[in-house]
Structure formats: C-alpha cells, structure tokens
Amino acid sequence: MPTGIVNVTLPRFGDHYEWNKVVTCVHNVLSQQRYLEHYGEVIIRNLNSNACTCKITFVKSRYWGSDTNKNEVQGIVLDQTGSVIHRFGGLWHEGIFCDTFPTPQCIWKPNPQPNDHYLYYGFSNFALELNELTPGLKPLLPPTDSRLRPDQRMLEDGRVDDCDTFKEEVEDKQRERRKQLAKKGQEHKPRFFKKAMDSSGREVWLTNGTYWKFRENPGFANTNNLELW
Structure with missing residues (x-):
C-alpha cells in the first residue's frame, strides 16, 4: 500500500498542490493477466489557496462484476464554502468526463497502451521508458x-x-x-x-x-x- 503525500508546486502560478495516495493492488500476480487496481479516496488541496478542493474516489471493483465496472472514478470539486461546483467521473483507463459544463466534456484521456502491455505489468510507454x-x-x-x-x-x-x-x-x-x-x-x-x-x-x-x-x-x-x- 503506497504511503505518503504527493507534492506538486507550480511556481509560475504560485500554487502548491498536495494529495494522498490510494491503495494499489496487483491482481493475478502469478499469471500473465496481471493488472493493477486502485481504490480509496484522494483529497487534492492547494496549500496556497482555499478557493477549491477536489475529492476523487477510486471505486473498488466487485469480483463478480464485469470488466466495465473496473477502474471507475468519481469526483467532485468543492468551493471554499463546501458547495459542489463540478462533478466528474469515468474509467481511468478510458477517460474522465465532467458533466457540469453546459456540454459534458472529456477532461482527461490516457494515451493508448503499448503492444503486449499485459506481458509487461500493464505499464504505459512512460513507465516502460523510466528504466531506459x-x-x-x-x-x-x-x-x-x-x-x-x-x-x-x-x-x-x-x-x-x-x-x-x-x-x-x-x-x-x-x-x-x-x-x-x-x-x-x-x-x-x-x-x-x-x-x-x-x-x-x-x-x-x-x-x-x-x-x-x-x-x-x-x-x-x-x-x-x-x-x-
């Protein structure tokens, strides 16, 4: 289980974001069909501003459910009074959509997986290149x-x-x-x-x-x- 807090500073904008890590579980360790599952709640805060806070829930999949239920993400953005100003959700391996805009928009989409990614722990191209x-x-x-x-x-x-x-x-x-x-x-x-x-x-x-x-x-x-x- 990953521990600790992630910190990202954006000096150009004067922002300092921090968020916690969720539980990461590796399934089918002894088979070729390995895959990662993330579940838990992430809270993202800007330490230099209380204008908004983001809460993201990585939904734990059901073992008897279909593949369409895996990797579900639900999130909200709250203003400083605690009111919800945005809602978003989707599947983190496909895309995340925000439905509080006048027209629902895709706000994040992963790059395509490399060939034979199941043989390499499901790593993305970025992850594979870290050891280059x-x-x-x-x-x-x-x-x-x-x-x-x-x-x-x-x-x-x-x-x-x-x-x-x-x-x-x-x-x-x-x-x-x-x-x-x-x-x-x-x-x-x-x-x-x-x-x-x-x-x-x-x-x-x-x-x-x-x-x-x-x-x-x-x-x-x-x-x-x-x-x-």
Whole structure:
C-alpha cells in the first residue's frame, strides 16, 4: 500500500498542490493477466489557496462484476464554502468526463497502451521508458542508480531465474550492511536527501541539493560510493 503525500508546486502560478495516495493492488500476480487496481479516496488541496478542493474516489471493483465496472472514478470539486461546483467521473483507463459544463466534456484521456502491455505489468510507454539507459546518460549516473541494478535489468530481459538469484544476493548485502552499522551504533545516512517537517507537521524527505553538484563536479566516477550490487 503506497504511503505518503504527493507534492506538486507550480511556481509560475504560485500554487502548491498536495494529495494522498490510494491503495494499489496487483491482481493475478502469478499469471500473465496481471493488472493493477486502485481504490480509496484522494483529497487534492492547494496549500496556497482555499478557493477549491477536489475529492476523487477510486471505486473498488466487485469480483463478480464485469470488466466495465473496473477502474471507475468519481469526483467532485468543492468551493471554499463546501458547495459542489463540478462533478466528474469515468474509467481511468478510458477517460474522465465532467458533466457540469453546459456540454459534458472529456477532461482527461490516457494515451493508448503499448503492444503486449499485459506481458509487461500493464505499464504505459512512460513507465516502460523510466528504466531506459542511454549510452550518453550511463557515465553520468552514480553506481547506486536503480537503472544500473542488474536484477532489474534481468527481469526486464526475461531472465527471471537469474533475476531471483541476484536479487537474493543484493538483499543479503543489504542485511549485512545494516548489521555492521548496528554493531557500530550507526544508522545509514542518505546521501542526497534530508528529513524535515512540512507545514502540517508531517515528516517528509527533501532533497539536500547536492546531487547535481556532485554530478557536475567531481562526477560520481570520482567519488566514494557504496557497493550495492
């Protein structure tokens, strides 16, 4: 179950939006017909303005229902008095429509799914490209970048058995590092992030501003790095 709060700032407009995450469930993990289901309520707020608030409900599907009942979304936009000013709904894999305009309008529509997406966890083209590693980018990355993780690449290439074996080795190394730190009474300190409190008193992780500086000078190839795999 994903946790935490998502924050998006739009400096040009002076807006700072935040919203919570819903439950994400993976169905049919052991078969080829895997699919994701999201359910729960999302509240979207603008921390710099109380002009409106958005509530979105991801409806949990019924196991005995048809595919047309999956991925249903219902939402409302409220003004600062709590009155509903817009209603919208639809299926998040097809499109979302607002029916409070003079003429109902499609306000969001996903891009078409790539070929054989069922074989790749239902990932969109965007999700598939997140792990892409170009020749020009590879020398610039720290060796701890997840795109360099061998078992992740093995899984993407279909080498499932090799992936499982290597994954166990990586996790054994992680446990051993934690054990050694515990013996010394130490804790792992993130290199590029710091813990802080947000305006609501919640604990959050923020960038410490060093990643791009290290990348430019002296470069990650010239720094001491953890051997993760």
